Amino acid sequence: MAFSIHALMQVNAAKSAPARVGTAHAKAPRLEARVSGPRIWLTPSQKKEALGAGGFVGPVQSLLIVERPMRYGDFIWNDQGIPSGPTSVRVDLRTQLLSVFRGGHEIGTSVILYGADTKETPLGQYPVLWKGKDHRSSLYDAPMPYTLRLTGDGVAIHGSDVRWGAATHGCIGVPTDFARRLFSEVSVGEPVVILRSVATSERLKANKIFTF
Numbered sequence: 001m002a003f004s005i006h007a008l009m010q011v012n013a014a015k016s017a018p019a020r021v022g023t024a025h026a027k028a029p030r031l032e033a034r035v036s037g038p039r040i041w042l043t044p045s046q047k048k049e050a051l052g053a054g055g056f057v058g059p060v061q062s063l064l065i066v067e068r069p070m071r072y073g074d075f076i077w078n079d080q081g082i083p084s085g086p087t088s089v090r091v092d093l094r095t096q097l098l099s100v101f102r103g104g105h106e107i108g109t110s111v112i113l114y115g116a117d118t119k120e121t122p123l124g125q126y127p128v129l130w131k132g133k134d135h136r137s138s139l140y141d142a143p144m145p146y147t148l149r150l151t152g153d154g155v156a157i158h159g160s161d162v163r164w165g166a167a168t169h170g171c172i173g174v175p176t177d178f179a180r181r182l183f184s185e186v187s188v189g190e191p192v193v194i195l196r197s198v199a200t201s202e203r204l205k206a207n208k209i210f211t212f
Contacts, residue, residue: 047061075177075178077107086103088100091112093114094196100186110174112173113160115167122170145180146158148192160175160176
């Protein structure tokens with residue numbers, strides 16, 4: 001596995017290979033998270049640290065285990081054993097990762113594309129305004145399968161060819177198969193948080209445990 005039982009998931013962003021790895025930053029008694037099946041279950045203190053990291057809508061209950069570095073085009077989806085509940089989406093532009101939570105449990109994560117410098121992806125919290133399975137951009141005449149529209153001017157999450165060197169016009173691109181699953185999971189009105197997280201090194205200076 002990519003982490004010890006006394007560790008939390010840590011994201012390291014690299015240009016050629018965005019990756020999620022684990023590392024311990026405190027004494028073991030403080031980090032007694034429980035690993036069960038495909039996920040790690042957070043302790044009460046870790047849940048507080050997670051909320052402090054930002055970008056989460058409500059408490060985080062568990063995270064998916066990522067056993068190898070994630071590269072462009074990669075995603076994980078596993079909602080086995082997770083009951084129905086409200087869904088929220090967290091998009092981190094620094095780490096280039098999108099995470100889907102159902103009732104506080106991470107059920108999916110994917111490497112993303114986002115806006116180029118001239119067409120930046122906006123930060124903030126947005127409700128899903130509209131869904132379109134076979135949407136096509138009228139402005140760029142390009143397919144946008146499984147669209148989840150977030151803003152009035154067209155910023156959305158949608159299926160894309162997620163590869164190194166590519167960018168969007170402000171949208172968030174995810175692999176099309178992941179977009180299909182996300183489209184089925186998220187309802188109109190549910191929240192999407194887009195942020196640019198603080199770098200891990202800066203969080204470690206502040207003695208933080210949760211290092212998304």
